[in-house]
Amino acid sequence: MDHFPIFVALAGRRVILSGGGDAALAKLRLLLKTTAHITVFGPNAAPEIKQWHASGKLTYIPRQIEPGDAMCAVLAYAADEDDALDARTSQIARADGAMVNIVDNLGDSQFITPAIVDRDPVTIAIGTEGAAPVLARAIKADLEERLPQKLGTLARIGKSFRKAADALPMGRARRDFWRDYYFNSGPKADSNADIQSALDTTLAKHIAQKPRDAHVAFVGAGPGDPELLTLKARKAIVEADVIIHDRLVTGEILELARREALIVDAGKEGFGPSMSQTRINALIAEHTQNGAQVVRLKSGDPTIFGRLDEEIETCAAHNIAYSIIPGITAASAAVASIGQSFTRRGRNGSVRFLTGHDMKGFADHDWASLAKPDAVAAIYMGKKAARFVQGRLLMHGADRLTPVTLIENASRPDQRIIPATLETLADVTAVTGPAVIFIGLAPRDAANSLADLPQEEFA
Known part of the structure; x- marks a missing residue:
């Protein structure tokens, strides 16, 4: 994570912006949702900026930014859409002590402005560190659709009720109350008065409840x-x-x-x-x-x-x-990764889950039964016991060419599938991650090629 997400307090604080075109307008539409004191510098400003100045929403100064203009500003935006002018703005603002964002220049910016889902006072910021703006917009659109417009109202009224909720003990009792309000009684209310009434009723219910047992x-x-x-x-x-x-x-x-x-x-x-x-x-x-x-x-x-x-x-x-x-269980994920089934008509009607070692050392099992040609077994914690298992099965007549598969880190990004036979089992267990060993199962021929294809091809 190269950018640590924070929410900056802007109430009553200065934010400056240099520029007057489309890039400046895009940033200002977001900044005007705050209660910051916004000052825009630039000799040529879009009509919207001049209208916002006339209505008192911001201050527009029709000239280039000069040293000292960013004094006491917490944030500064370089939005001139000109590399030389943006570099000049950045240098001046940094010298004056402001944090600088250069629009469309991630490498030289000190902070970034994420995509935002606004349910004031609930705000969700989505950032991809400049790697995938299209993805950020897609996530924003998905969240906009999912989150009710009333969520902000619920949060505002809930915020005013926080002192009353102190009547509940800190911790789970209080969390249960707020969960009940935000996901049950609050969303069912039709008006602000109903929401306030729901808060009172929900609090009374939770105060009357017995504390939850451990x-x-x-x-x-x-x-x-x-x-x-x-x-x-x-x-x-x-x-x-x-x-x-x-x-x-x-x-x-x-x-x-x-x-x-x-x-x-x-x-x-x-x-x-x-x-x-x-x-x-x-x-x-x-x-x-x-x-x-x-x-x-x-x-x-x-x-x-x-x-x-x-x-x-x-x-x-x-x-x-x-x-x-x-x-x-790991064996279920592992068998799926090799494109196989634990049981198959005409081959085997059972599968055994075994441990390679127990509290006494290497675990003993019914080796004669496991050595049969139709036996299928999944061995957990078997890396250290591999040579022991190999020896016991061979002693009881198992075929040296019995298929064996070791799956390391099943289901994880670094998963590895290592096919072997009973004869070579002890030679393939030098792995560092958690592993499951299958006796009697080999990877299906198509399994490895399927695993390499993009997941969306199977969606």
């Missing part, structure tokens, strides 16, 4: 792609007070959390640094003491090799309510 949601974060999150999982993450997450949960998914939420890294790494399960259990109990809504965020699906039972037992021991929100 709750833990065991949420499946899926294999890493945020688009593979379920709607229910996304909602739980957004509403959480505390998120205790695994090492493999991606940053893009954690970005969905509220800024005020406490994010706790409880990562475990096989044969590496780990937080103990006892400590994780203690964190769950600790963060629910004051009624917090806790999300225990597990990669994949929490019910598959997620040590879920131990954490549920912690909830039971402390009388903490809990729920389980399933996720897409």
Whole structure:
């Protein structure tokens, strides 16, 4: 991120602009929505600028900007549409202490003006750092269509009610009230008087309610792609007070959390640094003491090799309510990436999900059954155990040419598909990311070519 988004307070402050043509008009139409004191410099101004000057909306000075003209200005726009004049304006404004934007010159600008969705006082700014203005406009158009015009009115009236809402405890109780107002009772009101009445009624209802009990949601974060999150999982993450997450949960998914939420890294790494399960259990109990809504965020699906039972037992021991929100397990994403199905008529009627190691070391399984020609298995946490698995299967008669596929970072941008056989399994496991190993499945011939095509071709 080269440009950090902020909202600058302009009430009663100076903003200057040099120029009088189309570029100047485009910027002024936005700036006139503010309560800034705007001064425009330029020998030739469009009629609209002169009309705005006559009506007192801005000050127009019919000459080029000179040193000292930008004193006390917070922002300055160089909109002369002439490289030499814009450079001169920028030099003068910077010397006077103003932040400068040169229209259509991102490299020499100190700030940019984003595309804006205006539901005053609700303002949404959309920026692409100059990379894709067409995309910014498309997003703006989409948001304009989605957001009701009444949203600004709801926000203005709600702002005046904030002191009254202090009657509710800070935190979740207050957030639940505002959520109820903005997404339920407020939008149903027809007039300003009805909106005010809805606020009063909604506040009274929430004051009368009992505080919400602590709750833990065991949420499946899926294999890493945020688009593979379920709607229910996304909602739980957004509403959480505390998120205790695994090492493999991606940053893009954690970005969905509220800024005020406490994010706790409880990562475990096989044969590496780990937080103990006892400590994780203690964190769950600790963060629910004051009624917090806790999300225990597990990669994949929490019910598959997620040590879920131990954490549920912690909830039971402390009388903490809990729920389980399933996720897409890594094997499901991985098998989709190779264009295959876990089961197939005439080939196999079952599939086994196995772990490569357990608390005692390498995990033991029914190797004789797994060595059969029709067996299909997905091995989690199998990189370190690959040679052990290979040896056990060969000892029980498995064909050395049994197809094997290793999928690293399933569903993520850096996903890799590595085809092999049982004979070469131990030679292909030198990967750094999380991996699933399929025994008895090879990538479909078309899978790799399909993965390279743009997604829109399949939309």
